[in-house]
Amino acid sequence: RTNELWGGRFASGPAEVMERINPSIDFDRRFWREDIQGSKAHAEMLVAQGIVSAADGAAIAKGLDEIWGEIESGRFKFSRALEDIHMNVESRLREVVGEPAGRLHTARSRNDQVALDMKLWCRGAIDDLEVELKALQAALIDQAERHADAVMPGFTHLQVAQPITFGHHMLAYVEMFGRDRGRLADCRRRLNESPLGSAALAGTPYPIDRFRTASALGFDRPTANSLDSVSDRDYAMELIAAAGICAVHMSRLAEELVLWTTAQFRFVRLSDGFSSGSSIMPQKRNPDAAELVRGKAGRVLGAFTALSLVMKGLPLAYSKDMQEDKEPVFDAIDTLGLCIAAMTGMIADMEANPAAMRRAVEAGFPTATDLADWLVREAGLPFRDAHHVAGRLVKEAETRGCGLADLPLDVMQAAHPALDERIYQVVSVEASVNARTSYGGTAPERVREQVAEARRRFLDG
Numbered sequence: 105r106t107n108e109l110w111g112g113r114f115a116s117g118p119a120e121v122m123e124r125i126n127p128s129i130d131f132d133r134r135f136w137r138e139d140i141q142g143s144k145a146h147a148e149m150l151v152a153q154g155i156v157s158a159a160d161g162a163a164i165a166k167g168l169d170e171i172w173g174e175i176e177s178g179r180f181k182f183s184r185a186l187e188d189i190h191m192n193v194e195s196r197l198r199e200v201v202g203e204p205a206g207r208l209h210t211a212r213s214r215n216d217q218v219a220l221d222m223k224l225w226c227r228g229a230i231d232d233l234e235v236e237l238k239a240l241q242a243a244l245i246d247q248a249e250r251h252a253d254a255v256m257p258g259f260t261h262l263q264v265a266q267p268i269t270f271g272h273h274m275l276a277y278v279e280m281f282g283r284d285r286g287r288l289a290d291c292r293r294r295l296n297e298s299p300l301g302s303a304a305l306a307g308t309p310y311p312i313d314r315f316r317t318a319s320a321l322g323f324d325r326p327t328a329n330s331l332d333s334v335s336d337r338d339y340a341m342e343l344i345a346a347a348g349i350c351a352v353h354m355s356r357l358a359e360e361l362v363l364w365t366t367a368q369f370r371f372v373r374l375s376d377g378f379s380s381g382s383s384i385m386p387q388k389r390n391p392d393a394a395e396l397v398r399g400k401a402g403r404v405l406g407a408f409t410a411l412s413l414v415m416k417g418l419p420l421a422y423s424k425d426m427q428e429d430k431e432p433v434f435d436a437i438d439t440l441g442l443c444i445a446a447m448t449g450m451i452a453d454m455e456a457n458p459a460a461m462r463r464a465v466e467a468g469f470p471t472a473t474d475l476a477d478w479l480v481r482e483a484g485l486p487f488r489d490a491h492h493v494a495g496r497l498v499k500e501a502e503t504r505g506c507g508l509a510d511l512p513l514d515v516m517q518a519a520h521p522a523l524d525e526r527i528y529q530v531v532s533v534e535a536s537v538n539a540r541t542s543y544g545g546t547a548p549e550r551v552r553e554q555v556a557e558a559r560r561r562f563l564d565g
């Protein structure tokens with residue numbers, strides 16, 4: 105049997121394997137809402153332009169509403185023989201309203217239809233991610249406020265570097281997720297032009313009004329070039345590229361949670377709800393959710409690779425290769441959404457352990473820089489010389505198995521005579537963080553200011 109929608113010039117039906125490779129209905133049914141919304145806007149415009157009669161337009165709209173109800177309630181029978189969501193809906197429309205259904209596809213092609221559906225879906229995904237990322241930022245900001253003055257080691261090379269506050273560390277991620285939101289917002293602004301009415305590739309001779317459908321569907325304007333409209337998927341690539349960068353941020357935070365929950369660190373404890381036990385080792389509390397967030401970032405990044413490779417060799421305009429755009433995009437967005445939700449839960453429930461952070465920061469001579477800075481400031485030493493003096497004292501403390509603050513004054517003065525009692529104020533980790541009051545610095549007072557600023561920049565409105 106030949107296809108009922110395009111089978112006019114065919115004598116026989118598809119091969120069995122064709123029925124397996126060709127359809128997209130198993131995944132593109134996902135944007136049935138977008139498809140029906142687009143069809144309703146298109147039909148309404150056809151009527152307004154006098155291309156389709158009001159009666160036919162009303163029948164089409166009513167039929168589409170009925171199909172909406174069928175799909176929503178799970179009564180709709182999707183058919184692989186009808187390939188995709190577009191033909192499934194249109195074919196059902198013919199059953200529901202009869203002859204007027206055949207007029208819906210006037211001045212339209214599946215090429216602009218699928219471009220429209222995909223854009224609408226991506227736009228919705230961006231709007232959802234925006235809400236989800238905001239919730240994650242809110243959880244991070246709350247933790248930052250709670251622990252604005254909890255001193256922990258800041259690391260470079262994963263070696264203790266300088267004391268920082270846990271609040272400062274949390275706010276670093278708030279900034280990253282803020283830029284992720286910015287990238288998604290940029291993508292949304294660029295994608296928000298309607299391809300509907302580009303038809304197959306060249307436009308259409310019917311007197312359509314693309315501005316009308318664009319505004320009905322919440323677009324800023326119609327796209328300017330019909331060929332471009334049906335050919336490019338840059339908006340989808342841009343979306344999952346931004347999703348990939350966000351997934352990298354999520355993965356780094358996840359990695360820190362994995363590290364911080366170990367017996368060696370104990371900086372944080374994840375709630376029972378976000379930990380798993382071991383079937384053999386009774387003591388275990390594994391950070392499975394964090395590991396999965398770290399692992400799934402690979403999938404999101406892979407999606408961008410997949411889609412860009414699908415697109416890179418395609419001549420204009422539409423090729424069926426482009427049907428392969430959907431699965432990577434859906435999977436990337438589903439995966440990222442799940443990761444954000446899990447991360448938000450982990451962060452909201454997580455219990456920080458300032459005592460463990462304090463012990464860890466003491467262990468690594470993190471205030472050696474402060475000692476050197478003091479010699480520069482108070483004794484006028486060149487920084488390089490001061491660096492050397494501080495290094496000698498670190499070596500001495502290491503030999504004695506104590507911290508810098510535990511070295512007796514005569515030992516300090518043997519390293520440099522200008523050192524006096526005041527140095528003990530300087531080499532404490534609290535003094536170190538309190539001194540870092542430069543804008544964006546780790547001092548608790550700055551962190552508290554940044555908590556308030558972050559709420560204003562990211563959470564208000």
Ligand code: ARG
Binds near residue numbers: 132187424426
């Ligand atoms: N299912 C197709 C896709 O996802 C819809 C567009 C089909 N257009 C065409 N000329 N075959 O890309």
